[in-house]
Amino acid sequence: MNKAITIPLIKVPLTAHIEALNPHYSPEQKLRVKAQIKQKLKEQDAVLVAHYYVERDLQELAEETGGYVSDSLDMARFGNEHPAKTLIVAGVRFMGETAKILNPEKRVLMPTLEAECSLDLECPAEQFIAFCDEHPDRTVVVYSNTSAEVKARADYVVTSSIAVDLVTWLDEQGKKILWAPDKHLGRYIQRLTGADMLLWQAACVVHDEFKFRSLGEMLDKYPDAGVLVHPESPEDIIRLADAVGSTSQLIKAAQTLPHQRFIVATDSGIFYKMQQAAPDKTFIAAPTMGEGATCKSCAHCPWMAMNGLHNLLSVLETGGNEIFVEESVRVKALRSTQRMLDFAKMRRDSGH
Missing domain, CATH: 3.40.50.10800 (NadA-like)
Incomplete structure (x- = not known):
């Protein structure tokens, strides 16, 4: 690495700010807001695409409304093939940009433009x-x-x-x-x-925090567990893996490997689709605590957590948070x- 190049320090969003963006809803409020979102998606000829790492409510909503849950590129490809004129991208900013790069003729909105990626x-x-x-x-x-x-x-x-x-x-x-x-x-x-x-x-602020010693201790506690690791994780974590792969590859491994219990070294948002794919199996988040731990993420991306029902409804009501990419760059x-x-x-x- 060239010494003249320095990696900028980044500020991880605070929990209080994340909670302010998406206040807690009672079950009754949640049902009402979901119904409003579904109606507005239909009225605006819009489709919701959600990343594996956003909260379960958004993944469920995408599936229930004919949208899609996947990785960033597959989200953009789905948007390209779907006839909807508006794409609502629940994820982080580069995902909205990727959708716009592949779909310049469509309006691309995001629940929040504050959702970045480390x-x-x-x-x-x-x-x-x-x-x-x-x-x-x-x-x-x-x-x-x-x-x-x-x-x-x-x-x-x-x-x-x-x-x-x-x-x-x-x-x-x-x-x-x-x-x-x-x-x-x-x-x-x-x-x-x-x-x-x-x-x-x-x-990655999530994957960089998985701890080798703590994972070893967890394996001592659950010796029958398989270990699923995203390759954004440190090398010593990868060495303990039974399967290393992308989000979709890890979901497939959860289905096909014989283990009944898995320790998962990626964002815990993926558990929704893993449990869907392998309902009879148990999934545990790999440890981010231990020697040298800072727990900036605690196995869940704080920027992904900024996406929620509250700001999703808001963007559908206002038409704000539109993604633009300069044409020469696109x-x-x-x-x-x-x-x-x-x-x-x-x-x-x-x-x-």
Whole structure:
């Protein structure tokens, strides 16, 4: 990492602020607000797409209204294929931007524009572009958890489900890689592929907090448990995994692995879909407490937690929080994203 490049310090939103955005509802209030949201989605020809990590109420609501729950790229692809004129994206800001990049003709709204991503914040476009310019011999591959401006500078955008395959393919062509932003995911890919990779040094505020010693103690308590780990986690956590993969891959592993109990090292918002996929199994959040713990996230992204029924209804009433991406940036970001989609299609067509 170039010494001139410094990772900015970020402020994690306080619990009090998160709770102020979405006050607690009684069961009766919740039913009433959900009914209002469903009516407004219908009136406005809008569809709700929600990330695996937002609260259960929003995931349920997306499913109940013909929307979709998935990862960021799949959310955007669904929006592209759905006839609705308005996309409501429950997630963090880069997800709204990704939806707009792929769907420029549609109105894209978010429950809150305050919902950021630590990986995005720790990879400012201006610094990243300068870093890329210092290494013109490298193919730039960026994770989807980045701004539209960073995607516009990249040669390829990837999700965690396809990153290893795409980097392997580039390495076979003799390409040297500049990777951003997640250092843990980058090292994981580097170990698996052997590729020459120069890594940006950001980390996810959720996955970076899982603790090796505490996880070992939890395994002592539950020796029959399987361990499911997202590759944004530190290397020592990955070493303990029975399955490592993207959100959708971990949900699949929960279904197919023989364990009846799982310790899960990713955002606990995923438990809703895991329990849906494997209703007879038990899921436990991997520990974020222990030696050196700060518990900024406690296994749940504080920015994802900013999305709720209250501000979802508000955005449908006001039409606020619309996502815009400058057209010149959008076109360049679409190019790098489309390359990944084309690669994924090539793999599917070849039977991989």
